[in-house]
Amino acid sequence: MTERARLAVVGAGPAGLAGALAAAARGVRVTLLDAADQAGGQFYRQPARALGARSPEALHHRWRTWERLRDGVARHIAAGRITHLTDHHVWCVERKRDSFSVHALCGAAQEEGVTVRADALLLATGGYEHVLPFPGWTLPGVVTAGGAQAMLKGGLVLPGRTVVVAGTGPLLLPVATGLAAAGARVSALVESTGPAALLRRAPALGADPGKLAEGAWYAGQLARHGVRVLLRRTVLEAHGTDRLEAVTVGALEQDGRIRPGSARRLPCDTLAVGHGMLPHTDLAETLGCTLSGTAVHADDEQRTDVPGVWAAGETTGIGGAALALAEGHIAGRSIVARLHGTAPDPHSWAAAARARNRQRTFFTALTAVYAPPAGWADRITDATVVCRCEEVTAGQVRTAAGPLGAGDLRTVKLLTRAGMGWCQGRMCAPAVAGLSGCPLTPGRRPFARPVPLGVLAGLPDD
Template sequence: MTNQVNIPALRKIDLLVLGAGPAGARAALRAKACGLSVVLVDENNDAGGQVWRPLPEGFSRASKNNSKDDALAGDALRRELRQAGVDCLYGHKVWNVGSDLRTDVISPEGSASWLPSKLIVATGTTERVIPFTGWTAPGVMGLAAATILLKSQHMLPGKRTLVAGCGPLLLAVANGILKAGGEVAAVIDLASRMEWLRTLSDLRARPDLLLQGLRWQLNLRLAGVPVLYRHGINSVHAAQQGFNACVQPVDASGAPISGATQVFSVDSVTVGHGLVPSTDVTRLLRARHRYAPERGGWITESDEMGRTSVPGLLVAGDGAGVAGAAAAGPHGELAALACSYDLGKISTEQFTRERAVLISQRRQPARFGNAMAGLMAIREGAIAAIKSDTIVCRCEDVTRAEIDAAALDGARDMNQLKAWTRCGMGPCQGRTCSDVAGALLAIHVGSREVAGCFTGRAPLRPVSLADVAGQYTYEDIPIPKAAPL
């Protein structure tokens, strides 16, 4: 474990970093090296994020499903944080950020607040799943969830699994299942072979990952796993031994087309249709955003250093637009370098020199990551094909029919949609449904820009009133003096 610190009731610091994945951890390390007082906060129990998630206590790396390179990279990052003496708050939930960047956190020890001069948001992404009939059934899970089961918990999603969606996680999850001794019924890819081939020049920017992808393809072929390009899941229905998953051909937009429908009998389905940048904090602080489907959807407007329209607020990593884990590290360091320069901790010469190096380090992996993000961009035909009775917001059981009805009744933006249907009001605060709900509303109002996105609200995460209030007695409650008559 990295350094844990005792939280004071309120502490002023130079920099607070939210998220201890590759971007956040590298930002904290660079800021520490530049002489800033810095604190790194994450909900997880240690650094690494999704890509370098550490094993739970008591687990060993004996599982052949664990990537040796990922494990070593994660261990090296956590060791570097310890050696640098970075103050790390793990298992801490950020539930509110004020306009002055005051950040309120909840931990097992209670609540506390931090007042940083600069705030770097490096909270990564959430997974998009385009809803279909049966997507909320037990045994149907996201590709990211399947990755956690395989890499961190040493568990299979099921004995026989259908892997569906788009992007590189398809191959990663399918190969992980095979390595762990499971059976992959098929890989269902919305993209075509030609779409993958068109990314080849960009994939050459990361020959190591290109080679890994080719190995994954070969492993699937040797295992006899069918890979169906330009196909998508139509529905999943419960059967006696698990599920019957219906798969059909789609066009370039993801819309179903006439063709042979195939049914796969499986006991689990893993599905994911790309990654969406996490913007809950930046939306809460009313930073400017723009819609960029090729980078994941709504992203925070920022310069190359991560500075946003809100003074003191910076973004880094995939939360600023999907570019991949390898590009996230240098981007986090760029944001920390900007903080250090803006706070007068480093000279113009040092800033200029180190900035050029980091931009160069980020360029190649970002090219690869951007190509993958393009493959995972939301497909309008797949959105239009969602059936009317399909649940879109699973927290509040809001269906497509209810979203369409609200739009026909006059809901013109996402906040009106939320008020009229409760879509996005559940525990996830719209992280699961907002991208798809926005795409559905855009069909009626003309564009995603017109539909907009949910306004950020506190609490950012579910918290109890007892946790927020803390320990007090009635004597602690200030009673104002009576007003004069």
């Protein structure tokens, strides 16, 4: 199956939806591809239709914004301006002269290939969780913070009855409050950052008073549900035999060392842990887009340095839904102008640009505040599994970087197989980098996900 579209948008989260709406409203035909069975992305993840949720808005923040996005896309779909392809997992994008071939696997089995051809491409592929290992993190009952949230939003189920939410970053707040409101006993929120770090960044954080008010609201919800907040603490170990039974947390000194005598054991059957987010850049890397750190570099119009390719949302840097909406809107308007052969008018997206700049200032400061605690790698024992796909331990990584002399992630991978499994290093690469002392560099791959040989064999020779 091959379709022709003026614009292909990969990702139906806030950035992708905003970009698709801005382009469709101005006469551009859009094909929107997304791996989920419903639009919304992680921020607006919807319960499965079969569950018949009566009040899905109870699980979400800024529900009216979602309603405007949802209803706008529905109108454009009905008018034939947007084609929404759900359950489509994009594994590669090819650039051929002035057009693009977007290759995707569709359906639950992901054995059927689809190619969408377009004149322009908007990458709104979002981000994924940054998780750092610790002894016991592979026990059943240990989940990522975003995974716990996805279970609640998408499946209307709790990951457990007694939950500890731990790590660092603003995502911990909605996860803890959401689980508590849904009936879980959240015994503690363990945050490695302390108030002093927030105060040092107060002027930059003040760029968005709305976000500060949102944070205060979450703090009130935590108090309402009786959730203990343990600041400047980190998880040292998860305990259990067949599944999680408890976690040990310790207080952090300023240099990242654990304060002597501060270890404390918290009984729980679930640990939801996360250390922020990282941008999804696989497709951008395949196309040759320049990265700025771990994110895709984009100009003021959200254009990458590859002609015809725009990027918006978390793929250009982690910054939340409001920033993603602003970037998506700017990208959509820029794409319209470029496809119509006219000069873009920055005044037409001035409000979105102001919102983008404000959000970027805020999240740049927030990212600096919520960095993983110093010295985390030193606390990982040699026996701790780091790469779960290939069962590579921290000791093997240290041996590769030490006696064997590996100086980059690729060499560590070749010596240990860390990152050669199903996830291709998405989960373990930050930990391997921290343990080995190697820089966290992107691994450019021809495919963004595993592809059946039958699909590859069925592609045209060109």
